[in-house]
Amino acid sequence: MNFTNEKPFIAGNWKMFKTVPEAVDMVKKLHEASLGLEKAQFVVIPAYTALSEVSRALQGSPVQIGAQNMHWEDRGAFTGEVAAPMLKDVGCSFVVIGHSERRQLFGETNETVNKKIRAALTHGLVPIMCIGESLEEKEGGNTIPKVQSQITEGLEGLDAEQVRRIIIAYEPLWAIGTGLTATPDQAQEVHRFIRSDLAEKHGNDVASCAIILYGGSVKPENTRSLLREKDINGALVGGASLKADSFAEIAREAIKAYEEK
Numbered sequence: 001m002n003f004t005n006e007k008p009f010i011a012g013n014w015k016m017f018k019t020v021p022e023a024v025d026m027v028k029k030l031h032e033a034s035l036g037l038e039k040a041q042f043v044v045i046p047a048y049t050a051l052s053e054v055s056r057a058l059q060g061s062p063v064q065i066g067a068q069n070m071h072w073e074d075r076g077a078f079t080g081e082v083a084a085p086m087l088k089d090v091g092c093s094f095v096v097i098g099h100s101e102r103r104q105l106f107g108e109t110n111e112t113v114n115k116k117i118r119a120a121l122t123h124g125l126v127p128i129m130c131i132g133e134s135l136e137e138k139e140g141g142n143t144i145p146k147v148q149s150q151i152t153e154g155l156e157g158l159d160a161e162q163v164r165r166i167i168i169a170y171e172p173l174w175a176i177g178t179g180l181t182a183t184p185d186q187a188q189e190v191h192r193f194i195r196s197d198l199a200e201k202h203g204n205d206v207a208s209c210a211i212i213l214y215g216g217s218v219k220p221e222n223t224r225s226l227l228r229e230k231d232i233n234g235a236l237v238g239g240a241s242l243k244a245d246s247f248a249e250i251a252r253e254a255i256k257a258y259e260e261k
């Protein structure tokens with residue numbers, strides 16, 4: 001799996017939206033929108049039910065596909081769960097791990113995040129590990145300690161070679177689906193901390209190559225100012241990735257931001 005922070009990385013998390021025909025139609029529209037695919041890296045993240053068909057629709061395209069979650073075991077009596085080999089089987093290259101909705105609504109912890117990341121890496125999937133603080137934590141001045149503990153515990157026991165194959169998405173909870181976005185300065189401060197923490201624990205080489213995404217109400221109007229920041233390498237987009245025109249516009253703005261860096 002080749003990915004780089006020399007081009008913007010844009011991932012669209014479609015959450016629990018879109019039937020199979022709707023998801024396939026979206027992919028067609030994205031292709032028609034001529035995104036400048038060679039200048040960026042794109043990943044679409046549909047619901048499990050649409051993975052297979054979307055993957056088929058993406059054959060021959062540089063757009064890649066990821067899943068929204070997975071279990072850490074390869075198989076077993078885990079009703080309702082999906083395993084890494086199953087995601088590979090339907091063409092996934094990426095998997096979101098520890099999204100705040102999973103942490104808040106489905107009891108995910110840093111420990112389960114760590115197990116899932118290990119399993120994803122074992123099967124050659126690139127984990128997109130989500131971290132971020134709540135509004136209360138932000139207001140209490142606890143953003144950095146929160147993010148640091150999520151990184152430390154989420155990546156516990158992994159060596160530099162493994163950490164190199166992980167993408168981190170900083171998604172402040174107060175910005176997800178709320179219309180509130182971190183300012184470029186606020187986001188950059190946390191991203192810079194994340195990169196320095198990676199450097200301290202896993203070496204400068206891992207840190208300088210790391211892809212660190214921002215997520216939380218990213219839309220066409222704020223993409224460029226966020227992605228112009230030194231340590232922001234792309235975006236994990238929820239709501240605004242559900243419509244082809246706004247997702248395509250985010251992609252165009254991301255490319256412009258990178259040209260201006």
Ligand code: PEP
Binds near residue numbers: 176218238239
């Ligand atoms: C997300 O769910 O990862 C997300 C960032 O959502 P939104 O863009 O809608 O805030």
